[in-house]
Amino acid sequence: MTDSSFLQLLRLLSDGQYHSGRELGESLAVSRTAVWKQLHKLDELGLLLESNRGRGYRLPGGLELLDAESIEREAEWPGLSVTVEPVVDSTNARLMAVAAQSDNGALCLAEQQSAGRGRRGRPWVSPFGRNLYMSMLWQFDGGAGVLEGLSLAVGVCVAESLESLGFSGVSLKWPNDILVEGEKLAGVLLEMTGDPAGVCQVVIGVGVNLSMPPDAAGKIDQPWVDLQQLAQRQGLSPVSRNQLAGKIAGALARMLSSFAVEGFGRWREPWLARAAFLGEAVNLHTVSQVRQGRFAGVNGSGALLLDTDHGQEAVYGGEVSVRPVS
Template structure:
């Protein structure tokens, strides 16, 4: 866990300006040697710190730390529903461990994840204070059958939030990736606990790349982008992390209430409008097979529809991925 001295140091350095070792030592009430030792730990958080003789130290980019009360206020939700962690293993894991006792609509948000997860057990790169890592939990009656198409609806929700800030070209890759120009911007991870045929809890995890540090990006094994790059490419103002996460909390809270009532059909057309690889030859890969066909859409339950050998076939969720065939 990040200690109080480190948090104070981060608040001092978050403006991205130079601060002398003497200034930092006085503010922290520690020696310059102790300051230097704390500065060396920034790399462990995935933060890059510059040192210039005669000027001092600064972060390579300004840092906006998350604020739970501000997020709740901007999202218009009860502050007790927002759990903000500085460093945690996984926001999904935090909620899953207590899913049966938490109020529906509770969120866990973190500055950093040490064991962030994507689909199929993949690691989700989660450097400190750079991106967004949030999960929400909701209770459903009717079990897993009521959750068909939920990851697609969440994708639409994320896309609409991004578009509300002016971002263009957002696409959705079945079943749970958000892309821009073929590069991954955000991902979704749904996990369920409780009775698969009765009352259950679903945890919806969302990760959004905001300003990925170059040192962390070296571990990513697929094309990616972040909001900072998109803002530059599209001539947009940069978006604050608190503002973006609050918009996601608000939108997801609204989505889950309506989804429980009407299911995926309400979001199908919006998903199809943003579908990546539509009309293209794709490869659908499962643990045991590979199917090639033309992607022609999804049905009312969120099942993927492919034209294979002149015949339309439906494919449902599971350990699958869709990649454009070169």
């Protein structure tokens, strides 16, 4: 059975209903033995398969697989090129490998990442078919200088997309995290290739927790939340992965299309309105030291402003982490 046939098998089971081995075999034009062998692969993906003698097999609760056409429709951005992969090392890595040959708006999504990364090289837990792993590519002509504050603008796009679905309490932690009530919901990772002083390509990676399985949750080393929990807390309907992916993709494309002209200035106030720890005492962790001060927001370039006993300092990124003083 080919990879495409295996995906077709997943689509048949994604409705959460029972399907007999005979039915699956006829739909895929393969033997029941071949179906049985492929069903064992589901365990490797961390998917719970339930079998019942006389009724067949099912994925309890079903599974919403990503669909490129649905995402394109929801994004409402002409020219968006959507690729959905079953399993990749990382969506960022896939786009970085073809950045010079790809057009603006190339979007790569995956059901699972085998080597997903967050900031500072941390692994991004990526169970199959449960969360959102996506990356978009965009070319800029002005080099790295025009990218100041871009990761913060991306955070605003993600927050606004979540708010459009009814979620409240979304905050942005400088420079790349999306939080709700102090728990991490999503993250952003930007990577650049090309000429730092001329034409360069930027890959914007976004990961959002939607429905984290318990076994995967145990691998996360910080307070976190997913949209399934939030929807229950806030009395909202379950979230569609395809709808959210499309909303974020459309918001990113609209922002990126004008960012080289508008810069971060257009996004500074929306970011500050959602800033986590604004006005609070924070510890600023770098590779070599920890500094304490009051988080005073960000300047027009997206740099963090820290009020200290020695005056106000502007911090422009790098290996920096902001944490509230406990």
